[in-house]
Amino acid sequence: MRPLRFLVPGTTGRFRCGGLQVELQTARLTAALRPTQLVTYRQRQADLPFLADLLQGEAAPGPALWIVSWGFDVPQLLRQLGGRPVAYHAHSSGYGFQLPPATPVLAVSRNTLGYWGDRSPRSPLFLVPNALEPQWLERGDRARARRRPIDVLVQRRKCSAYVLQTLVPALRARGLQVVVQDGWVDDLVDLFNSAAVVLYDSADYWRGRGVSEGFGLPPLEALACGCVLFSSLNHALADSLDPGRLGHQIGAGTLEADLEAITAAAAEPAAWVPAPEALAGLLASGSEAALIERWRGALAAIDRHWDWLEQGCRPLASEPLWQQRWRQRLERLGKLKRLWAQRQGT
Numbered sequence: 001m002r003p004l005r006f007l008v009p010g011t012t013g014r015f016r017c018g019g020l021q022v023e024l025q026t027a028r029l030t031a032a033l034r035p036t037q038l039v040t041y042r043q044r045q046a047d048l049p050f051l052a053d054l055l056q057g058e059a060a061p062g063p064a065l066w067i068v069s070w071g072f073d074v075p076q077l078l079r080q081l082g083g084r085p086v087a088y089h090a091h092s093s094g095y096g097f098q099l100p101p102a103t104p105v106l107a108v109s110r111n112t113l114g115y116w117g118d119r120s121p122r123s124p125l126f127l128v129p130n131a132l133e134p135q136w137l138e139r140g141d142r143a144r145a146r147r148r149p150i151d152v153l154v155q156r157r158k159c160s161a162y163v164l165q166t167l168v169p170a171l172r173a174r175g176l177q178v179v180v181q182d183g184w185v186d187d188l189v190d191l192f193n194s195a196a197v198v199l200y201d202s203a204d205y206w207r208g209r210g211v212s213e214g215f216g217l218p219p220l221e222a223l224a225c226g227c228v229l230f231s232s233l234n235h236a237l238a239d240s241l242d243p244g245r246l247g248h249q250i251g252a253g254t255l256e257a258d259l260e261a262i263t264a265a266a267a268e269p270a271a272w273v274p275a276p277e278a279l280a281g282l283l284a285s286g287s288e289a290a291l292i293e294r295w296r297g298a299l300a301a302i303d304r305h306w307d308w309l310e311q312g313c314r315p316l317a318s319e320p321l322w323q324q325r326w327r328q329r330l331e332r333l334g335k336l337k338r339l340w341a342q343r344q345g346t
Contacts, residue, residue: 002065002085002303003035007051007077009070010043018217019091022108022130023069026089029131029292033299037064041077051080060084061310065302067106071095071211078103085306089128090116091214092206093235099123102315104302106295108215109236115212122316124305126298129239130215131291132224137283140224141193142276144269149177151266153195153227155218156182158205160232162251167199170259176266192225196269197262201250203232213237219247220286223279228265228272230258240282246274 006027009015023038030036041051060083068077069089075097078086087104093115099105104124107113113127152171154163164180171178185191192198200222206213212235219241222229229247231237241247248265252258265272273279284290309315319327 001034001299002306003037003063004030004067004299005037005039005054005064006067006089007039007041007069009073010040010045011038011048012043012045015043019069019214022091022215023067023089025131025133025288026128026291026295029288030295030299032292033296041073055080061306065299065306085302085310087302092211093214094211101317102305102309104298104305106298110239111212111236112214120318122318124301126294126301128291128294128298129286130217131288132217132220132283132286134288135189136221136224137287139189139193140221140226142224142226142279144226144273148194148196148269150179150195151176152178152197152199152262153192153222154178154180154199156180158202159199160201160204160251162204163199163201166255167250167258167262170255171262174259174263176263188221189225192222192227195222195225195227196266198222198227198229199250199262200229200231200237202237203234203251206234215239220282223247223274224283226269226273228269230262230265240286246278246282248272 006023008020008023011020011024027036027038037049039049039051039054044050062084064085066081066084066086067089068074068086069091071092072095074088074095078100087106088099089106090112091108093112099120102123103120104126105116105120106126106128107116108128108130110127113125116123117125154168156164168178168180179195181191200219202213202216214236216237219229219231219237223246229241230250231241231247232250233241233243243249248261250258
Protein backbone atom coordinates (compact mmCIF):
# COMPACT_ATOMS: atom_id res chain seq x y z
CA MET A 1 0.00 0.00 0.00
CA ARG A 2 1.71 3.15 -1.25
CA PRO A 3 1.40 6.41 0.70
CA LEU A 4 -0.17 9.25 -1.27
CA ARG A 5 1.26 12.61 -2.23
CA PHE A 6 -1.23 15.11 -3.64
CA LEU A 7 0.51 17.75 -5.75
CA VAL A 8 -0.93 21.28 -5.62
CA PRO A 9 0.75 24.52 -6.77
CA GLY A 10 0.09 26.12 -3.37
CA THR A 11 -2.72 26.47 -0.86
CA THR A 12 -2.95 30.23 -0.30
CA GLY A 13 -3.67 33.42 -2.21
CA ARG A 14 -4.17 33.05 -5.95
CA PHE A 15 -4.22 29.26 -5.74
CA ARG A 16 -7.44 29.16 -3.73
CA CYS A 17 -10.24 27.90 -5.99
CA GLY A 18 -12.76 25.09 -6.32
CA GLY A 19 -10.19 22.67 -7.69
CA LEU A 20 -7.91 23.25 -4.72
CA GLN A 21 -10.76 22.72 -2.27
CA VAL A 22 -11.53 19.37 -3.92
CA GLU A 23 -7.90 18.26 -3.60
CA LEU A 24 -7.76 19.33 0.04
CA GLN A 25 -11.01 17.50 0.79
CA THR A 26 -9.86 14.37 -1.05
CA ALA A 27 -6.52 14.35 0.76
CA ARG A 28 -8.36 14.67 4.06
CA LEU A 29 -10.54 11.68 3.19
CA THR A 30 -7.77 9.43 1.84
CA ALA A 31 -5.79 10.06 5.02
CA ALA A 32 -8.26 7.64 6.62
CA LEU A 33 -7.16 4.95 4.12
CA ARG A 34 -3.36 5.39 4.01
CA PRO A 35 -0.67 7.99 4.83
CA THR A 36 -1.36 11.13 2.79
CA GLN A 37 0.70 14.28 2.19
CA LEU A 38 0.05 17.55 0.43
CA VAL A 39 3.07 18.65 -1.63
CA THR A 40 3.43 22.06 -3.32
CA TYR A 41 5.37 22.66 -6.53
CA ARG A 42 5.14 26.41 -7.25
CA GLN A 43 4.81 28.12 -3.88
CA ARG A 44 7.14 27.14 -1.07
CA GLN A 45 5.27 26.93 2.24
CA ALA A 46 6.82 26.36 5.63
CA ASP A 47 4.14 23.84 6.61
CA LEU A 48 4.30 21.64 3.47
CA PRO A 49 7.05 19.75 1.58
CA PHE A 50 8.14 21.07 -1.83
CA LEU A 51 8.27 18.86 -4.93
CA ALA A 52 11.80 19.73 -6.09
CA ASP A 53 13.22 19.00 -2.63
CA LEU A 54 11.54 15.59 -2.44
CA LEU A 55 12.68 14.57 -5.92
CA GLN A 56 16.24 15.63 -5.19
CA GLY A 57 16.42 13.54 -2.05
CA GLU A 58 14.60 10.42 -3.27
CA ALA A 59 15.55 8.11 -6.14
CA ALA A 60 12.85 6.79 -8.48
CA PRO A 61 10.53 4.97 -8.23
CA GLY A 62 10.27 5.89 -4.55
CA PRO A 63 7.67 4.69 -2.08
CA ALA A 64 4.73 7.00 -2.86
CA LEU A 65 1.88 7.24 -5.35
CA TRP A 66 1.79 10.80 -6.68
CA ILE A 67 -1.57 12.40 -7.53
CA VAL A 68 -1.47 15.22 -10.10
CA SER A 69 -4.52 17.32 -10.96
CA TRP A 70 -3.78 20.91 -12.04
CA GLY A 71 -4.84 20.73 -15.72
CA PHE A 72 -2.37 22.98 -17.51
CA ASP A 73 0.51 21.76 -15.30
CA VAL A 74 -0.11 18.03 -15.75
CA PRO A 75 2.24 17.37 -18.73
CA GLN A 76 5.16 19.09 -16.99
CA LEU A 77 4.49 17.33 -13.70
CA LEU A 78 4.31 13.93 -15.37
CA ARG A 79 7.69 14.57 -16.99
CA GLN A 80 9.17 15.53 -13.62
CA LEU A 81 7.73 12.38 -12.07
CA GLY A 82 8.98 10.05 -14.78
CA GLY A 83 9.69 6.57 -13.43
CA ARG A 84 7.54 7.10 -10.33
CA PRO A 85 4.05 5.76 -9.61
CA VAL A 86 1.57 8.49 -10.54
CA ALA A 87 -2.14 8.94 -11.23
CA TYR A 88 -4.08 11.84 -12.77
CA HIS A 89 -7.02 13.16 -10.73
CA ALA A 90 -8.92 14.60 -13.70
CA HIS A 91 -11.37 17.47 -13.16
CA SER A 92 -12.01 19.54 -16.30
CA SER A 93 -11.26 18.02 -19.69
CA GLY A 94 -10.24 19.55 -22.99
CA TYR A 95 -6.68 20.69 -22.20
CA GLY A 96 -5.46 18.87 -25.30
CA PHE A 97 -2.50 16.93 -23.89
CA GLN A 98 -1.94 13.19 -24.18
CA LEU A 99 -1.09 10.99 -21.21
CA PRO A 100 1.88 8.63 -21.18
CA PRO A 101 0.82 5.01 -21.76
CA ALA A 102 -0.87 3.30 -18.82
CA THR A 103 -1.22 6.45 -16.68
CA PRO A 104 -4.19 5.83 -14.35
CA VAL A 105 -7.00 8.40 -14.50
CA LEU A 106 -9.26 9.18 -11.54
CA ALA A 107 -12.13 11.08 -13.19
CA VAL A 108 -14.47 13.24 -11.09
CA SER A 109 -17.38 12.89 -13.54
CA ARG A 110 -18.70 10.58 -16.22
CA ASN A 111 -18.14 13.40 -18.69
CA THR A 112 -14.42 13.46 -17.87
CA LEU A 113 -14.30 9.67 -17.71
CA GLY A 114 -15.69 9.48 -21.25
CA TYR A 115 -13.17 12.06 -22.48
CA TRP A 116 -10.24 9.98 -21.25
CA GLY A 117 -11.92 6.74 -22.29
CA ASP A 118 -11.67 8.14 -25.81
CA ARG A 119 -8.21 9.76 -25.61
CA SER A 120 -6.48 7.16 -23.43
CA PRO A 121 -8.50 3.92 -23.72
CA ARG A 122 -5.65 1.66 -22.54
CA SER A 123 -5.09 3.55 -19.28
CA PRO A 124 -6.69 2.30 -16.06
CA LEU A 125 -9.78 4.50 -15.64
CA PHE A 126 -11.79 5.13 -12.46
CA LEU A 127 -14.81 7.23 -11.50
CA VAL A 128 -14.41 9.14 -8.22
CA PRO A 129 -17.11 11.87 -8.20
CA ASN A 130 -16.57 14.87 -5.97
CA ALA A 131 -18.34 14.82 -2.63
CA LEU A 132 -20.39 17.44 -0.86
CA GLU A 133 -18.89 18.76 2.35
CA PRO A 134 -20.81 17.28 5.32
CA GLN A 135 -22.28 20.69 6.26
CA TRP A 136 -24.49 20.66 3.14
CA LEU A 137 -26.05 17.33 4.02
CA GLU A 138 -26.28 18.06 7.75
CA ARG A 139 -27.59 21.64 7.62
CA GLY A 140 -29.31 21.85 4.25
CA ASP A 141 -33.01 22.64 4.76
CA ARG A 142 -34.68 20.04 2.56
CA ALA A 143 -37.82 20.06 4.72
CA ARG A 144 -38.69 23.57 3.49
CA ALA A 145 -40.76 24.29 6.59
CA ARG A 146 -40.83 28.09 6.08
CA ARG A 147 -41.24 30.60 3.29
CA ARG A 148 -37.86 31.76 2.08
CA PRO A 149 -36.99 35.47 1.93
CA ILE A 150 -35.05 35.22 -1.37
CA ASP A 151 -37.11 34.27 -4.40
CA VAL A 152 -34.13 33.76 -6.72
CA LEU A 153 -30.41 33.43 -5.90
CA VAL A 154 -27.63 33.81 -8.47
CA GLN A 155 -23.89 33.46 -7.88
CA ARG A 156 -22.07 35.92 -10.14
CA ARG A 157 -18.90 33.85 -10.58
CA LYS A 158 -19.01 31.82 -13.83
CA CYS A 159 -22.55 33.07 -14.52
CA SER A 160 -23.60 33.91 -18.07
CA ALA A 161 -24.24 37.40 -19.40
CA TYR A 162 -27.72 36.19 -20.35
CA VAL A 163 -28.63 35.51 -16.73
CA LEU A 164 -27.00 38.63 -15.27
CA GLN A 165 -27.95 41.16 -17.93
CA THR A 166 -31.26 39.86 -19.30
CA LEU A 167 -32.93 37.31 -17.05
CA VAL A 168 -32.25 38.92 -13.65
CA PRO A 169 -33.62 42.38 -14.65
CA ALA A 170 -36.68 40.72 -16.20
CA LEU A 171 -37.35 38.72 -13.02
CA ARG A 172 -37.00 41.84 -10.89
CA ALA A 173 -39.41 43.65 -13.19
CA ARG A 174 -41.96 40.95 -12.29
CA GLY A 175 -41.53 41.80 -8.62
CA LEU A 176 -39.33 38.87 -7.59
CA GLN A 177 -36.70 39.31 -4.88
CA VAL A 178 -33.48 38.41 -6.74
CA VAL A 179 -30.09 38.34 -4.98
CA VAL A 180 -26.84 38.19 -6.97
CA GLN A 181 -24.14 36.93 -4.63
CA ASP A 182 -20.69 38.33 -5.34
CA GLY A 183 -17.66 37.99 -3.11
CA TRP A 184 -17.06 36.23 0.18
CA VAL A 185 -19.97 34.78 2.18
CA ASP A 186 -19.41 33.56 5.73
CA ASP A 187 -22.12 30.88 5.59
CA LEU A 188 -23.10 29.61 2.14
CA VAL A 189 -25.41 26.95 3.57
CA ASP A 190 -27.43 29.62 5.34
CA LEU A 191 -27.57 31.68 2.14
CA PHE A 192 -28.84 28.76 0.06
CA ASN A 193 -31.32 27.82 2.79
CA SER A 194 -32.78 31.33 2.37
CA ALA A 195 -33.48 30.95 -1.37
CA ALA A 196 -36.48 29.36 -3.06
CA VAL A 197 -34.82 29.13 -6.50
CA VAL A 198 -31.15 28.97 -7.53
CA LEU A 199 -29.95 29.76 -11.05
CA TYR A 200 -26.68 28.27 -12.33
CA ASP A 201 -25.57 28.87 -15.92
CA SER A 202 -21.89 28.11 -16.58
CA ALA A 203 -22.03 26.99 -20.22
CA ASP A 204 -20.74 30.25 -21.70
CA TYR A 205 -17.96 30.54 -19.10
CA TRP A 206 -16.52 27.11 -19.80
CA ARG A 207 -16.94 27.42 -23.56
CA GLY A 208 -14.90 30.61 -23.35
CA ARG A 209 -12.21 28.87 -21.31
CA GLY A 210 -11.97 26.05 -23.84
CA VAL A 211 -12.27 23.31 -21.21
CA SER A 212 -15.18 21.54 -19.55
CA GLU A 213 -17.08 21.96 -16.30
CA GLY A 214 -15.28 19.23 -14.40
CA PHE A 215 -18.03 18.47 -11.89
CA GLY A 216 -20.15 21.43 -10.74
CA LEU A 217 -20.77 21.31 -6.99
CA PRO A 218 -22.99 24.45 -6.63
CA PRO A 219 -26.04 22.79 -8.24
CA LEU A 220 -25.76 19.85 -5.83
CA GLU A 221 -25.32 22.26 -2.93
CA ALA A 222 -28.51 24.05 -3.98
CA LEU A 223 -30.43 20.78 -4.14
CA ALA A 224 -29.07 19.76 -0.73
CA CYS A 225 -30.60 22.95 0.67
CA GLY A 226 -34.04 22.25 -0.78
CA CYS A 227 -33.83 24.86 -3.55
CA VAL A 228 -35.48 24.59 -6.93
CA LEU A 229 -32.59 24.43 -9.38
CA PHE A 230 -32.48 25.93 -12.86
CA SER A 231 -29.16 25.05 -14.49
CA SER A 232 -27.30 24.73 -17.76
CA LEU A 233 -26.59 21.14 -18.74
CA ASN A 234 -23.06 21.45 -20.08
CA HIS A 235 -20.36 18.85 -19.56
CA ALA A 236 -20.40 17.18 -16.12
CA LEU A 237 -23.65 18.91 -15.09
CA ALA A 238 -25.45 16.41 -17.33
CA ASP A 239 -24.08 13.59 -15.15
CA SER A 240 -26.66 14.18 -12.44
CA LEU A 241 -29.08 16.92 -13.50
CA ASP A 242 -31.87 15.03 -15.20
CA PRO A 243 -33.94 17.97 -16.60
CA GLY A 244 -37.47 18.00 -15.28
CA ARG A 245 -36.69 15.40 -12.64
CA LEU A 246 -33.84 16.66 -10.45
CA GLY A 247 -33.49 20.16 -11.87
CA HIS A 248 -34.68 22.30 -14.74
CA GLN A 249 -32.91 23.71 -17.78
CA ILE A 250 -32.09 27.40 -17.85
CA GLY A 251 -32.10 29.19 -21.19
CA ALA A 252 -34.71 26.77 -22.48
CA GLY A 253 -35.43 28.27 -25.86
CA THR A 254 -36.87 31.70 -25.01
CA LEU A 255 -36.69 34.32 -22.28
CA GLU A 256 -40.46 34.04 -21.87
CA ALA A 257 -40.21 30.32 -21.13
CA ASP A 258 -37.58 30.98 -18.45
CA LEU A 259 -39.62 33.78 -16.88
CA GLU A 260 -42.77 31.69 -16.75
CA ALA A 261 -41.06 28.65 -15.21
CA ILE A 262 -38.92 30.53 -12.67
CA THR A 263 -41.82 32.74 -11.55
CA ALA A 264 -44.00 29.67 -11.05
CA ALA A 265 -41.24 27.85 -9.13
CA ALA A 266 -40.67 30.83 -6.83
CA ALA A 267 -44.41 31.03 -6.12
CA GLU A 268 -44.85 27.31 -5.45
CA PRO A 269 -41.46 25.64 -4.89
CA ALA A 270 -42.94 22.37 -3.62
CA ALA A 271 -44.29 21.64 -7.10
CA TRP A 272 -40.84 22.05 -8.67
CA VAL A 273 -38.38 20.38 -6.27
CA PRO A 274 -37.20 16.80 -6.98
CA ALA A 275 -39.07 13.81 -5.62
CA PRO A 276 -37.65 13.01 -2.15
CA GLU A 277 -36.46 9.53 -3.12
CA ALA A 278 -34.69 10.77 -6.25
CA LEU A 279 -32.98 13.57 -4.33
CA ALA A 280 -31.98 11.23 -1.50
CA GLY A 281 -30.32 8.87 -3.98
CA LEU A 282 -28.40 11.69 -5.64
CA LEU A 283 -27.16 13.13 -2.35
CA ALA A 284 -26.19 9.71 -0.99
CA SER A 285 -24.03 9.12 -4.07
CA GLY A 286 -22.41 12.52 -3.43
CA SER A 287 -21.54 11.88 0.21
CA GLU A 288 -18.02 11.64 1.60
CA ALA A 289 -18.73 8.05 2.69
CA ALA A 290 -19.46 7.07 -0.92
CA LEU A 291 -16.34 8.86 -2.15
CA ILE A 292 -14.08 7.12 0.36
CA GLU A 293 -15.26 3.72 -0.84
CA ARG A 294 -14.64 4.65 -4.47
CA TRP A 295 -11.11 5.83 -3.63
CA ARG A 296 -10.46 2.68 -1.61
CA GLY A 297 -11.22 0.45 -4.60
CA ALA A 298 -9.43 2.66 -7.11
CA LEU A 299 -6.24 2.96 -5.05
CA ALA A 300 -6.03 -0.80 -4.55
CA ALA A 301 -6.30 -1.32 -8.33
CA ILE A 302 -3.74 1.42 -9.06
CA ASP A 303 -1.29 -0.10 -6.56
CA ARG A 304 -1.60 -3.44 -8.35
CA HIS A 305 -1.17 -1.72 -11.72
CA TRP A 306 2.09 -0.09 -10.64
CA ASP A 307 3.26 -3.39 -9.11
CA TRP A 308 2.96 -4.95 -12.58
CA LEU A 309 4.86 -2.10 -14.23
CA GLU A 310 7.65 -2.15 -11.63
CA GLN A 311 8.03 -5.88 -12.25
CA GLY A 312 8.82 -5.07 -15.88
CA CYS A 313 5.44 -5.70 -17.50
CA ARG A 314 4.95 -3.74 -20.72
CA PRO A 315 2.22 -1.07 -20.59
CA LEU A 316 -0.51 -1.19 -23.21
CA ALA A 317 -0.50 1.72 -25.65
CA SER A 318 -3.21 3.02 -27.95
CA GLU A 319 -2.69 2.95 -31.68
CA PRO A 320 -1.79 6.47 -32.90
CA LEU A 321 -4.70 8.35 -34.46
CA TRP A 322 -2.94 8.75 -37.83
CA GLN A 323 -2.32 5.02 -37.93
CA GLN A 324 -5.95 4.23 -37.10
CA ARG A 325 -7.21 6.49 -39.88
CA TRP A 326 -4.72 5.15 -42.40
CA ARG A 327 -5.63 1.55 -41.54
CA GLN A 328 -9.36 2.32 -41.84
CA ARG A 329 -8.80 3.91 -45.26
CA LEU A 330 -6.88 0.86 -46.40
CA GLU A 331 -9.71 -1.37 -45.18
CA ARG A 332 -12.25 0.69 -47.14
CA LEU A 333 -10.02 0.55 -50.20
CA GLY A 334 -9.77 -3.23 -49.80
CA LYS A 335 -13.55 -3.54 -49.69
CA LEU A 336 -13.87 -1.47 -52.87
CA LYS A 337 -11.30 -3.65 -54.63
CA ARG A 338 -13.13 -6.83 -53.63
CA LEU A 339 -16.45 -5.35 -54.76
CA TRP A 340 -14.91 -4.35 -58.10
CA ALA A 341 -13.43 -7.82 -58.54
CA GLN A 342 -16.81 -9.43 -57.86
CA ARG A 343 -18.52 -7.21 -60.43
CA GLN A 344 -15.82 -7.96 -63.00
CA GLY A 345 -16.31 -11.68 -62.46
CA THR A 346 -20.05 -11.61 -63.14
